[in-house]
Amino acid sequence: MDLKKRISQKKAEFISMFSVGLIIISLVFVLTSKVMSRSLRDAEERYTQRREETLDGYTYAIRFYLENHKTSLMSLYDENMFRTATSSEIQKWLVQNKDLVHDDFYTVFYVDTNKTGFFSNGNILGLSGRRYLLSPEEFGSSTYFVSDIIETPFCENPVFVVEIPIFDKDRKFKGTLCAAIIVDTLKKIADIIKIGSNSSVYVMDRTGKFLIHPKSEYIGKIFVPKTEKYKSITSNVTASSDSGIDETENENGIPVDLFHKKIDECGWTLGVAFPKEQRTKLYRQQNLTKALTLVISTAALLTLLLIEELVSRYFYSRHMIESIYDPLTMLWTRERFERKASDFFKKMPNDCFMLIEADIRGFKFINQNYGEEKADEIILFYSKLLDKMTKKHHGIIARGYADHFYSLMKVDKAKHAIRDFKESVEKICAEVKSFQIPFFPKFGITFLRPSEKPLVTIKDLIGQASFAKSTVKDNLLVPFSIYNSRLLDKSNQEHLIETKMESALLGSEFYVMYQPKIRLSDDKIVGAEALVRWESKDLGSLTPDTFIPIFEKNGFITKLDFYVYERVFEFIHMQLAEGKNIVPISVNMSRNHNKPEKFMHDFMKLFRKFDISPKLVQVEILERSVMDNNTLCEITDRLHEEGFTVAMDDFGSGESSLNMLTKIPVDVLKFDRDFLRLSTGSNGNLDKKSAGFIKSLINMSKELEKETIFEGVETESQRDFLRDAECDQVQGFFYSKPLDELAFVEFLEKKTAKRRK
Numbered sequence: 001m002d003l004k005k006r007i008s009q010k011k012a013e014f015i016s017m018f019s020v021g022l023i024i025i026s027l028v029f030v031l032t033s034k035v036m037s038r039s040l041r042d043a044e045e046r047y048t049q050r051r052e053e054t055l056d057g058y059t060y061a062i063r064f065y066l067e068n069h070k071t072s073l074m075s076l077y078d079e080n081m082f083r084t085a086t087s088s089e090i091q092k093w094l095v096q097n098k099d100l101v102h103d104d105f106y107t108v109f110y111v112d113t114n115k116t117g118f119f120s121n122g123n124i125l126g127l128s129g130r131r132y133l134l135s136p137e138e139f140g141s142s143t144y145f146v147s148d149i150i151e152t153p154f155c156e157n158p159v160f161v162v163e164i165p166i167f168d169k170d171r172k173f174k175g176t177l178c179a180a181i182i183v184d185t186l187k188k189i190a191d192i193i194k195i196g197s198n199s200s201v202y203v204m205d206r207t208g209k210f211l212i213h214p215k216s217e218y219i220g221k222i223f224v225p226k227t228e229k230y231k232s233i234t235s236n237v238t239a240s241s242d243s244g245i246d247e248t249e250n251e252n253g254i255p256v257d258l259f260h261k262k263i264d265e266c267g268w269t270l271g272v273a274f275p276k277e278q279r280t281k282l283y284r285q286q287n288l289t290k291a292l293t294l295v296i297s298t299a300a301l302l303t304l305l306l307i308e309e310l311v312s313r314y315f316y317s318r319h320m321i322e323s324i325y326d327p328l329t330m331l332w333t334r335e336r337f338e339r340k341a342s343d344f345f346k347k348m349p350n351d352c353f354m355l356i357e358a359d360i361r362g363f364k365f366i367n368q369n370y371g372e373e374k375a376d377e378i379i380l381f382y383s384k385l386l387d388k389m390t391k392k393h394h395g396i397i398a399r400g401y402a403d404h405f406y407s408l409m410k411v412d413k414a415k416h417a418i419r420d421f422k423e424s425v426e427k428i429c430a431e432v433k434s435f436q437i438p439f440f441p442k443f444g445i446t447f448l449r450p451s452e453k454p455l456v457t458i459k460d461l462i463g464q465a466s467f468a469k470s471t472v473k474d475n476l477l478v479p480f481s482i483y484n485s486r487l488l489d490k491s492n493q494e495h496l497i498e499t500k501m502e503s504a505l506l507g508s509e510f511y512v513m514y515q516p517k518i519r520l521s522d523d524k525i526v527g528a529e530a531l532v533r534w535e536s537k538d539l540g541s542l543t544p545d546t547f548i549p550i551f552e553k554n555g556f557i558t559k560l561d562f563y564v565y566e567r568v569f570e571f572i573h574m575q576l577a578e579g580k581n582i583v584p585i586s587v588n589m590s591r592n593h594n595k596p597e598k599f600m601h602d603f604m605k606l607f608r609k610f611d612i613s614p615k616l617v618q619v620e621i622l623e624r625s626v627m628d629n630n631t632l633c634e635i636t637d638r639l640h641e642e643g644f645t646v647a648m649d650d651f652g653s654g655e656s657s658l659n660m661l662t663k664i665p666v667d668v669l670k671f672d673r674d675f676l677r678l679s680t681g682s683n684g685n686l687d688k689k690s691a692g693f694i695k696s697l698i699n700m701s702k703e704l705e706k707e708t709i710f711e712g713v714e715t716e717s718q719r720d721f722l723r724d725a726e727c728d729q730v731q732g733f734f735y736s737k738p739l740d741e742l743a744f745v746e747f748l749e750k751k752t753a754k755r756r757k
C-alpha cells in the first residue's frame with residue numbers, strides 16, 4: 001500500500017474513532033444527566049419532605065397549644081349553669097373562678113348576643129363591631145374559634161381571642177365565652193422545636209399579620225419584601241393561600257424558601273423559611289457532578305484517542321522505518337533508494353551517474369549449506385564493504401533482497417569511474433577471500449548520461465545493471481560486467497540462437513575446422529585441434545564464443561560435442577582409408593560431461609564405430625571446468641585406460657595450482673593464450689618478468705612430466721621465445737589459423753612434403 005493510501009486510511013480510522021468517541025461521550029453525558037436529574041429530584045423531594053415534616057411538627061405544636069387553651073377555657077364553662085344563668089351571673093362565676101384562668105390568658109369574658117362583654121375582672125364593655133365575635137351561623141359546626149391578632153387599648157401586648165359558643169336550655173345561641181391570649185405566649189412554640197439556626201418560624205393570622213416572628217417588632221404587622229423581585233409576596237398574600245412554597249426573602253433580605261400551610265383549626269398560616277442557599281447548594285452540587293462527569297468522560301475519551309494515536313503512531317513509525325531501512329544491514333530499502341535516486345536525477349540533470357548492482361556468486365548454495373545465520377553474517381559483512389565503497393564516492397546504497405545491493409554515485413567520467421571501481425573491487429575481493437566463509441562478489445555496472453535523462457528511469461538503470469551482472473563470466477578473473485546496449489542485443493541473439501540450434505544440428509549447419517599444432521624442436525606438424533563452427537542460414541557465420549557459452553548453459557553442448565567427435569572420427573577414418581597423412585586430432589570436452597560413466601560409455605560407443613587407433617585422438621578438458629577434481633581424475637584415468645591422451649585446456653585461466661597438477665594425471669598442459677597476449681608488448685616482444693615466469697612454468701611442467709603446448713602464438717618472436725624455453729608444441733595463427741577439412745589436408749600434405757624435401 002502506498003503512503004497516501006496509508007495516510008487516508010489512518011485519517012478515516014481517526015475520524016471513525018473520534019465519532020465513536022463522541023457518541024460514547026454523548027451517551028455518557030445523557031445517562032449522567034438522567035441519573036443526576038433523578039438524584040436531584042430525589043434530593044429535592046427529600047429536601048421538601050423534610051421541610052414539610054418540620055412544618056407539620058409546628059402545626060401539631062400550634063394545634064396542641066390551641067387545644068390546650070381551648071380546654072383551659074372549657075374548664076371555666078359550667079354547662080348547666082351557663083344554660084340558664086344571666087350574663088351577670090356568668091360574669092360573677094368568672095370572677096369567682098378567676099384562679100382557674102390559664103396563665104397565658106390576659107382575660108376571660110362572656111359576650112352576650114347584644115355584644116356586651118362581661119369580663120372576669122368585673123368590667124362590662126360594649127363590644128359591638130369586634131370582628132372576632134362570631135355569630136352562631138359563623139361557628140357552623142365548629143366547637144371553637146380562634147381570632148386574628150387584636151390590638152386593644154386595654155392591653156399593652158397584642159392578643160388573640162379563643163371563643164366557644166354558649167347555648168341556653170333550648171339549645172339556642174345565647175353568647176360566647178372568650179379568652180384573650182397574649183400573642184407573646186405563642187413564642188414558646190417556636191422554641192419547642194429547634195430546626196437549626198438557618199431557619200425561622202412564622203405564624204400569620206388570616207390577614208397576614210404576624211403572631212410569631214423571630215423579630216418581635218414584626219408582631220401584628222404585615223411583611224412586604226424589599227427586593228423588587230419578591231415584593232409581590234407579602235405576608236398577607238402568603239396567608240391567603242392554603243399551602244405552598246414561596247421563593248421570597250426574609251426580614252434580613254436573605255433569599256429564602258418559605259414553606260407555608262394553613263392550620264384548619266385556627267385559620268392561621270404557619271410558615272417556615274429556609275435559606276434558598278441550601279437548595280442552590282443542591283443544584284450547584286448536581287451541576288458540579290454533571291460537569292465533573294462531562295470532564296471525566298471527555299478526558300477519558302481524549303486519553304483513549306491519545307493512546308490510540310500513540311499506539312498507531314508507534315506502529316506507523318515502525319512500519320515507516322521498515323519501509324526505509326533494511327532491518328539486517330540498516331541500509332536503505334530499494335523503495336527508498338529508488339525515490340532518492342529519482343530526486344537526484346531531477347536535481348542534477350547535467351550530471352553523469354554510475355549504478356552498481358552487486359551480489360554474491362552461488363549465494364543460494366551458501367544459504368543452503370551454511371544456514372541462514374551464516375548467510376546473514378556474510379550479507380552483513382558484504383554490506384559494510386559495499387557501504388564503505390559507496391560512501392567513499394559520496395553515493396547512496398540500498399539492499400534489495402537476499403544478496404542484492406544497489407549503489408549509485410555521481411561520476412565525472414565513465415572511464416575514471418571504472419578505473420576507481422576496479423580498484424575498489426580488487427580491495428573488496430581481497431577482503432572477502434579472508435572472511436571465515438570466503439565468497440565471490442559479482443557486479444553489474446551501468447551509466448546514466450545527461451543525454452539519456454529523463455527517458456531512463458532508476459528502474460531501467462537497475463534493470464541494465466542487473467542484466468550486465470548476469471553476463472559476468474563464470475571464471476573468477478573479471479567479477480564485473482559493464483552494460484552497453486550491445487549486451488542487450490547479445491541477449492536477444494542468445495534467445496535466437498537457442499531457437500535455431502536443434503534445426504541447425506539436423507541441417508548440418510555445424511562443421512569442424514582444424515588448427516595445426518607444431519612441434520618446436522623440428523617444426524613438424526604433430527597434431528591439430530578440432531574447432532567447431534556454425535554456418536547458420538539465418539544467423540550467418542558464428543564463432544564458438546557466440547554459441548558455446550549458451551549451449552553450456554542450456555546443455556545442448558553435450559549433443560554438439562558428440563556431433564564434432566563423430567565428424568573428427570569420420571575424418572581420421574577417411575584419411576586412413578584413403579592412405580593419406582594424418583596426425584592426432586584433439587577434441588574439446590565441455591564441462592557439462594560431468595558423469596564419467598555415461599560420457600565414457602557414449603564416447604566409446606561412437607569411437608568403436610570407426611576403425612581407428614585411440615592414439616590419433618586427444619581429449620582437451622577445460623581447467624575451469626565445473627567438474628570437481630575427482631571427476632576429472634576419473635575421466636582422465638578412463639580415457640587413459642582406453643588409450644587416449646588427455647590435455648588440460650586453457651591452463652592458467654582457472655584456479656588450479658601447480659600443486660594440484662601432481663594429482664591430476666593429464667598428459668599435456670595447454671597454456672591459455674592470455675599468457676602470451678598479456679606478456680607481449682606493442683613491439684611484439686615479451687616482457688622480461690613474464691618471460692621468466694613462463695620459463696619457470698615450462699620447467700615445472702617438465703618436472704611433472706607433462707607435455708607443454710602454448711596457444712595463441714601469433715609472432716615469430718613468441719615462437720622463438722617458446723622454442724628457447726623448450727616448450728614442446730605451439731598452436732597459433734603464426735603457423736595457421738583453424739582450417740576447413742580440405743585446407744587442413746592440404747596444409748598437412750604441404751608440411752609433410754616440405755619435410756620430405
Ligand code: C2E
Pocket residue numbers: 515530531532543544545548557560561564588589590620649650673711712713714731732733734738
Ligand atoms: P580452445 O579450445 O582453447 O581453442 C582455441 C581457440 O584459440 C580457438 O578459438 C582458436 O581459433 C583460437 N586461436 C588459436 N590460435 C590463435 C591465435 O594465434 N590467436 C588468437 N587470437 N586465437 C587463436 P575458437 O575456435 O573461437 O574456439 C574458442 C573456444 O571454443 C575453444 O577454445 C573451445 O573452448 C571452444 N570450442 C571450440 N570448438 C569446440 C567444440 O567442438 N566443443 C567444445 N566443447 N568447445 C569448443
Ligand code: MG
Pocket residue numbers: 529588620649
Ligand atoms: Mg581447446
Ligand code: MG
Pocket residue numbers: 649650670672673711
Ligand atoms: Mg584453449
